[in-house]
Amino acid sequence: MAVRVAIAGLGFGAEFIPIYQAHPDAELVAVCQRTESTLSEVADHFGVPGRYTSFEEMIADPDIDAVHINTPIPNHAAQSVAALRAGKHVACTVPMATSLEECWAVVEAARESGRTYMMMETVVYSREFLRVRELVDDGTIGRIQFLRGSHHQEMAGWPGYWEGLPPMHYATHAVSPVLTLAGALAESVVCLGSGRISPELTAHYGSPFAVESALLTLRDSPVGAEVARSLFETAREYVESFTVFGSRATFEWEQTEGAGHVLHVGEKPEPVDVPDYAHLLPAEIARFTTDGVYDDENEHLSFVQGSGHGGSHPHLAHEFVRAVVEGRPPSIDAVTAANWTAVGICAHDSAMAGGARVAIPDFAGAP
Known part of the structure; x- marks a missing residue:
């Protein structure tokens, strides 16, 4: 029996409508959007029968098995908890929550409901990540010695709640x-806040920093990691990147888009090809690794800036649907999602405390 899916939020969320419609194990039965004109336009375009302007009414529908949440970040946790308690499986775009208390609430709701929760993190299903995971798994990289991740993005022009976000x-x-590449969860974080954003932006969240840079210790692992983020008033071409330092080879993300990723074998840099991974998907949804639903004039900002998220969208939808069908935990379950989200929350707390070390909660245990 097909998993009956509803999507809440039709900006970025509309990217997933044709994927669920085409998936052999899913049926897209409803969409939800607060603005009725947008709801009708999108639902008419894709021929979606169920239409809701109220999230609460949608999750009360007994003919919906699963909800994919693509609403504003401040709503993620509360809507995830409500949907899980209503007996729905939940896929939610990142991040899981905006506080540690909210992370715990989602973890507990998933545990108590027995339903599937998956955070839909695009990077770990991008073609670049899948390629590097191959290089790690086949021994090309050797022992992982250190990892570095960064995400630099100018958020001017995004919805108002983004303004001044830490x-x-x-x-x-x-x-x-x-x-994910380290195969470990984060244990603690030390973070430095650097630079300053305008007083107008700072006033929204009380966060003054232009850049936050963190060092992570990992649970039961000798490997360390570094993560850097900027959102406002820091000049840089958009980049979501990661670098993997290994004993045999190091994968280094391209410095500018189109320059090409590099594999340092010993001390010799070589270009590395990154193929598409559509062959890992059911044939019915394979084309969505390269095709979005928007035309050139109406692409969502995340798709324009993020180069289509590396072909990750159908991989994410497929993993979520198969986890529900097979009754197994998804690759990014509630405990994993809470840890990844908490890294950022605790990192900002560290930066605001002058770089104090902050422990990441163990979400597999009790609050």
């Missing part, structure tokens, strides 16, 4: 690849 409060694009 850089590390949106850090999972930089955190997730380093922790």
Whole structure:
């Protein structure tokens, strides 16, 4: 029986409508959007039968099995908890939450409901990440010695709640690849806040820093990691990147888009090809690694700046649907998502405390 999916939030969320419609194990039965005109326009375009302007009414629908949340960040945790308690499986775009208390609430709701929760982190299903994971798994990299992640993005022009957001409060694009490749969760963080943003931006969240840079210790691992973030008033071409230092080879992300990624074999740098990984997907959704739903004039900002998130969208939807069908934890379950999200929250707390070390909670245990 197909998993009956509903999507909440039709900006970035619309990218997933045709993927679920085409997936052999899913049925896209409803969409939800506060603005009724947008709801009708998108639902009419894709032929979606169920239409809601109220999230609460949507999750009360007994004909919906799973909800994919693509709403504003401040709503993620509360909506995830509400949907899980309503008996729905939940996929949620990043980050999981905006506080440690919210992270715990989602973890507990997932545990108590017995339903699937998956955070839809794009980087760890991008073609670049899948290629590097191959290089790690086949021994090309050797022992991982150190990992570095960064995400630099100018957020001017994004919705108002982004204004002045602490850089590390949106850090999972930089955190997730380093922790996944290390095969470990974060244990503690020390973070330096650097530079200053305008008083007008600072006033929104009380966060003055232009850049936040963190060093992570990893649980039960000798490997360390570094993560850097900027959101405002820091000049840099958009980049979500990671670098993996190994005993045999080091993968280094390209410095500018199109320059090419580099594999340092010993001390010799070589270009590294990054293929597409559509062959890992059901044939019905394979084309969505390269095709978005927007035309050139109407692409979502995340798609324009992020180069389509590395073809990750169908991989994410497929993992979520298969986890529900198979009754298994997804690759980014609630405990993992909480750890990745908490790294950023605790990093910002560290920066505000002058670089004090902050322990990351163990979300597999009790609060």
